Amino acid sequence: MKAYKSAATAAVTVLAVALTATACGGDSETSGDGPTTRADARDLPKLPTYTVARNVDIDSPTLQKAQAAGKLVIGAKNDQPFLGFEDETGKRSGFDIEIAKMVAADLGFPADKIEFKTVDTGVREEAISDGEVDLYVGTYTMNDERRKKVGFAGPYYMAGADLLIRKDDRTIAGPFSLQGKKVCSAKGSTALREIKKPEYNTTTVETAKYTECVRLLLESEVDAVTTDDAILKGYAAQHPDQLKVVGRPFTEEPYGIGMAKGDKALRDAVSDAIVAHDENGDYKMAYDATLGLSGSHYVGPPMVLRP
Numbered sequence: 168m169k170a171y172k173s174a175a176t177a178a179v180t181v182l183a184v185a186l187t188a189t190a191c192g193g194d195s196e197t198s199g200d201g202p203t204t205r206a207d208a209r210d211l212p213k214l215p216t217y218t219v220a221r222n223v224d225i226d227s228p229t230l231q232k233a234q235a236a237g238k239l240v241i242g243a244k245n246d247q248p249f250l251g252f253e254d255e256t257g258k259r260s261g262f263d264i265e266i267a268k269m270v271a272a273d274l275g276f277p278a279d280k281i282e283f284k285t286v287d288t289g290v291r292e293e294a295i296s297d298g299e300v301d302l303y304v305g306t307y308t309m310n311d312e313r314r315k316k317v318g319f320a321g322p323y324y325m326a327g328a329d330l331l332i333r334k335d336d337r338t339i340a341g342p343f344s345l346q347g348k349k350v351c352s353a354k355g356s357t358a359l360r361e362i363k364k365p366e367y368n369t370t371t372v373e374t375a376k377y378t379e380c381v382r383l384l385l386e387s388e389v390d391a392v393t394t395d396d397a398i399l400k401g402y403a404a405q406h407p408d409q410l411k412v413v414g415r416p417f418t419e420e421p422y423g424i425g426m427a428k429g430d431k432a433l434r435d436a437v438s439d440a441i442v443a444h445d446e447n448g449d450y451k452m453a454y455d456a457t458l459g460l461s462g463s464h465y466v467g468p469p470m471v472l473r474p
Contacts, residue, residue: 212456215449217268223275227433229426230274233301239276241267242286242300242425246378248401249461251305259283262397263422265453266323266441267304270424273440287375289355292316295425302437303425306395308357309472318430320437321423323450325469326395327416328358331384331402334411339391341415345369348390351380358393361418377402385409395420400461421469438471 223230233239243263244251251263264283271281286294291307294300295317306326309319330350332339339345342362351372352359363371372389374380380392381402392399399412424437444450445468454465 212452212459214265214456215269215452217272217278217444217449219272219277220275223273225274225432225436227430227436229301229430229433230436232298234275238280238282239271239274240282240284240299240301241271242291242294242303242305243267243283244287244305245285246376247306247398248405249458249463250398250401252401253283253285260457262324262454262458263304263306265457266424267302269444269449269453270302270304270437270440273443274436288353289375291355291425295427298427301426306398306420307423307425308395308420309423310357313425314428316428318426318428318434319423319472320426320434321441321471322421323424323441323468323471324397324422325466326397326420326422328361328393328418328420329396329399329416330413331381331392331394331399331410332390332413333384333387334409336390339413341413342367342393342417345391349388350391350393351383351389352393353377353380356394357418357420358395362393381406381410397458397461397463400463401458404461435473438473441468441471 243259245253245259247261250261251259252261253259267281267283268278271278284300286300286303286305291303291305292313295303309322313319330339330342339348343366345362346368349370349372350362351374352362354373354375359371359373362369372380372383374383377392377394377398380389383389384392385406392402396412396416403410403412426433426437450468451465459465
């Protein structure tokens, strides 16, 4: 297992280095000047620059705590290529990371004042409600069950559950062809809850991280991995000769930014930031330079909900 993780990390590090080069300073925050270590770097899309707001005054306990601490703690994933990935040097890259940076900038925090904290799928609500993170940006589907414990701003992206399979597999064409097969997903994921429904008649395997599912798929220990299509495309791009995405999403997964339940002022401010960065072009620019490189076609963000 450790050998696999090292190999996978090395493979994705090449992608991550090619995608981002973080820099910061002054009134504006350069999230990345694009790849600078490859000969074809000039041909890849560039990341946007985010202007950091000054003298932000919002009646939010969470934001006031972060301002007093001089940093904004943001929960994220670290093993999802093109979405939320951390390389061996500790540098983070991906679409979710850029969403986090643009929101943080509007709240008055440049990238060097963000503390990213890796929080796995199964413990996200606890990390937010216990105050371990101020915000959570990590392929986090907004749904009624989670709203009982945490608050959400957004959505900022609409994904859908799909299937990752071995490239030579001709037996799986969608969720209803999984009868008698073994499917892996992360504990606490909405895709896992969906695929456990009796109509799919499949055996499920639960892991802490999706990378463990991908390892099991590559080793033929499971027949498919299920989670959001945006995540799966990153893994398929990482193993293009071995894996593919079926390409038939069977759920809707609106990604939101998690925060303490009841902090309406912060929720409104984060929602305003999502809208503003869509309107000024930052959102599409960030998408093209991250998630767009996985093969995902650009679709603008869904309408922000303001309950």
